[in-house]
Amino acid sequence: MSIEPFNRLVKLAARAFYDDITTKGDNQPKTGRSDNRGIAVVVLDALSRRQWVREEDLAKDLKLHSKQLRRTLRFFEEEKLVTRDHRKETAKGAKIFSAAVAATADGQQPTKEGEEKIKLHTHSYCCLDYAQIYDVVRYRLHRMKKKLKDELEDKNTVQEYVCPNCGKRYNALDALQLISLEDEYFHCESCNGELVAESDKLASQEVGDGDSNARRLRREKLKDMLQNMEVQLKPLMEQINRVKDLPAPEFGTLQAWEARANAQRRAENGESSATDPSKSSHGLGYGGTPMPFLGDTKVEVDFSGVEGKGNDIKSEADTTSLKVLPPWMIKQGMNLTKEQRGEVKQEAKMDDTLAAPEYSDDKKANTEDNEKTLQDEYFKAYYAALIQRQQEEAEKSRQVGMKSKRDENEGDDNVNWEEAPVAGDANGNFKVNDLNVEADATAEDEDDIDWEEG
Amino acid sequence: MFFHIVLERNMQLHPRHFGRNLRENLVAKLMKDVEGTCSGQHGFVVAITGIENIGKGLIRDGTGFVSFPVKYQCVVFRPFKGEILEAVVTMVNKMGFFAEAGPVQIFVSNHLIPDDMEFQSGDMPNYTTSDGSVKIQKDSEVRLKIIGTRVDATEIFCIGTIKDDFLGVINDPASV
Ligand SMILES: [Zn+2]
Numbered sequence: 365m366s367i368e369p370f371n372r373l374v375k376l377a378a379r380a381f382y383d384d385i386t387t388k389g390d391n392q393p394k395t396g397r398s399d400n401r402g403i404a405v406v407v408l409d410a411l412s413r414r415q416w417v418r419e420e421d422l423a424k425d426l427k428l429h430s431k432q433l434r435r436t437l438r439f440f441e442e443e444k445l446v447t448r449d450h451r452k453e454t455a456k457g458a459k460i461f462s463a464a465v466a467a468t469a470d471g472q473q474p475t476k477e478g479e480e481k482i483k484l485h486t487h488s489y490c491c492l493d494y495a496q497i498y499d500v501v502r503y504r505l506h507r508m509k510k511k512l513k514d515e516l517e518d519k520n521t522v523q524e525y526v527c528p529n530c531g532k533r534y535n536a537l538d539a540l541q542l543i544s545l546e547d548e549y550f551h552c553e554s555c556n557g558e559l560v561a562e563s564d565k566l567a568s569q570e571v572g573d574g575d576s577n578a579r580r581l582r583r584e585k586l587k588d589m590l591q592n593m594e595v596q597l598k599p600l601m602e603q604i605n606r607v608k609d610l611p612a613p614e615f616g617t618l619q620a621w622e623a624r625a626n627a628q629r630r631a632e633n634g635e636s637s638a639t640d641p642s643k644s645s646h647g648l649g650y651g652g653t654p655m656p657f658l659g660d661t662k663v664e665v666d667f668s669g670v671e672g673k674g675n676d677i678k679s680e681a682d683t684t685s686l687k688v689l690p691p692w693m694i695k696q697g698m699n700l701t702k703e704q705r706g707e708v709k710q711e712a713k714m715d716d717t718l719a720a721p722e723y724s725d726d727k728k729a730n731t732e733d734n735e736k737t738l739q740d741e742y743f744k745a746y747y748a749a750l751i752q753r754q755q756e757e758a759e760k761s762r763q764v765g766m767k768s769k770r771d772e773n774e775g776d777d778n779v780n781w782e783e784a785p786v787a788g789d790a791n792g793n794f795k796v797n798d799l800n801v802e803a804d805a806t807a808e809d810e811d812d813i814d815w816e817e818g
Numbered sequence: 819m820f821f822h823i824v825l826e827r828n829m830q831l832h833p834r835h836f837g838r839n840l841r842e843n844l845v846a847k848l849m850k851d852v853e854g855t856c857s858g859q860h861g862f863v864v865a866i867t868g869i870e871n872i873g874k875g876l877i878r879d880g881t882g883f884v885s886f887p888v889k890y891q892c893v894v895f896r897p898f899k900g901e902i903l904e905a906v907v908t909m910v911n912k913m914g915f916f917a918e919a920g921p922v923q924i925f926v927s928n929h930l931i932p933d934d935m936e937f938q939s940g941d942m943p944n945y946t947t948s949d950g951s952v953k954i955q956k957d958s959e960v961r962l963k964i965i966g967t968r969v970d971a972t973e974i975f976c977i978g979t980i981k982d983d984f985l986g987v988i989n990d991p992a993s994v
Binding site: 517522523536537539543548549550 | 925
């Protein structure tokens with residue numbers, strides 16, 4: 365059961381259809397703070413990294429208010445992307461779920477000790493329904509295309525007729541009054557002239573009166589829309605085709621999934637006792653709260669050794685520079701006017717520098733852990749490595765700059781949607797490239813703040 | 819679409835119908851008056867299925883007629899935009915064709931007939947595909963989709979299309 369292509373589908377669909385969904389009621393004022401567009405994408409992405417998850421835990425992980433998350437999830441339930449399950453459960457029931465979560469090797473630690481004291485509580489769980497998502501996305505694409513095509517082909521428009529003699533206009537709803545017994549044409553009620561269908565007139569004479577002009581413009585607009593749709597949704601359609609013959613990941617109902625996960629865990633541990641989940645969940649400790657984008661355990665291990673350090677950073681840098689940009693990232697850089705190109709180059713660099721804090725965060729965290737014992741010995745090696753990394757980054761950003769140029773040529777006009785947040789966030793990190801080694805201290809300060817927040 | 823609804827009507831009855839059969843006479847007259855009529859609001863009254871209630875009669879000044887408020891159940895047929903109907907073709911001409919679905923008349927204009935069907939004039943005007951496999955002429959049965967309705971107080975007229983998936987001829991009288 366390969367889940368990766370389906371997760372990619374979810375991510376593409378999220379960005380294509382749910383990017384500007386806001387779950388706030390319309391009557392609430394849309395101040396900058398309450399504007400929660402983009403939440404939908406974040407939630408879908410988070411769900412694609414999980415299986416069944418308790419909604420409170422998800423809210424905690426995403427630092428969202430549980431009400432807000434629930435509203436978003438309810439929306440997705442209506443959209444048929446997400447299955448939800450609600451049940452009243454005791455602390456024991458919660459434990460069974462925790463054990464199941466632990467068994468799926470995500471290393472999540474969903475319950476705090478305090479919660480176990482609550483006697484009976486309704487908990488909600490949610491999970492992506494991949495099979496249905498595939499159908500929903502396919503159906504949505506089909507409807508979009510069909511609607512545009514129908515309009516384009518005038519499928520549902522009422523045919524109009526006009527009298528060439530007196531100019532009186534009729535439409536198909538008048539047909540009953542217009543038929544004549546002598547021939548097979550419609551005839552004018554007032555002058556008995558033979559009526560001409562409006563579109564024929566347009567084709568034969570190209571009469572430029574306002575009405576037909578508007579109609580032509582509308583047709584062109586529709587054609588553009590259809591074309592834009594084909595281009596912009598191409599990655600999504602391709603992913604749909606790729607996924608077509610794959611079996612959709614199926615987690616089953618909450619109960620089935622729990623039972624399966626627990627059975628698997630017991631088999632792995634060779635345990636006989638049915639429920640000792642507290643052990644496994646407590647073992648992780650509170651610090652084990654998952655941070656998916658930071659959860660790069662490989663780095664953690666590598667940094668504990670001195671000699672491996674330089675090489676590891678290098679390999680990491682290599683992979684990031686070679687990293688294939690996901691399609692929604694590529695999209696935004698494409699088809700720009702010339703004034704905007706400078707901006708995009710920056711942006712491409714920023715993508716790169718945004719990736720950098722990922723491991724510098726890890727490094728920071730780990731060095732903090734080991735600080736007291738290791739600081740003195742590794743101090744010099746650490747800075748040597750830092751300098752090396754700076755140099756590599758400078759190289760790397762040059763490479764990425766080249767790459768972004770190539771992307772621009774591919775053409776797309778959906779540009780604006782992610783520029784603003786990226787620009788705001790990356791200003792500080794941007795310095796790292798410009799000021800090179802001297803900027804170390806400031807860059808790290810900012811990383812620090814990021815770490816505490818996120 | 820068909821609906822089973824309750825309607826009310828004031829029936830005026832001539833005094834000669836009074837007597838033991840007053841009720842029967844009233845219902846017979848109601849059926850004669852109402853069945854087959856069309857109101858823009860409710861559609862075509864197809865059949866009266868029952869009498870709910872007959873109110874107290876009121877003698878009209880000067881005439882001697884008595885009016886009874888009658889509540890009756892009936893089946894009505896009301897076409898809607900987007901509805902799929904099966905209809906019998908009644909007339910074919912260069913502008914398209916007319917068809918009937920029960921009491922409703924529907925016009926399908928030639929631009930809503932699939933592009934591969936060409937008009938053929940003659941004794942039996944028809945629309946035919948280039949390979950001759952599908953033919954629409956008088957008495958053909960077609961499945962069509964309503965794309966517009968004109969509802970007057972006493973009349974409903976529809977226009978339809980057969981230019982969509984699963985629409986078109988469902989039975990060809992020539993081949994039977
Ligand atoms: Zn005229």
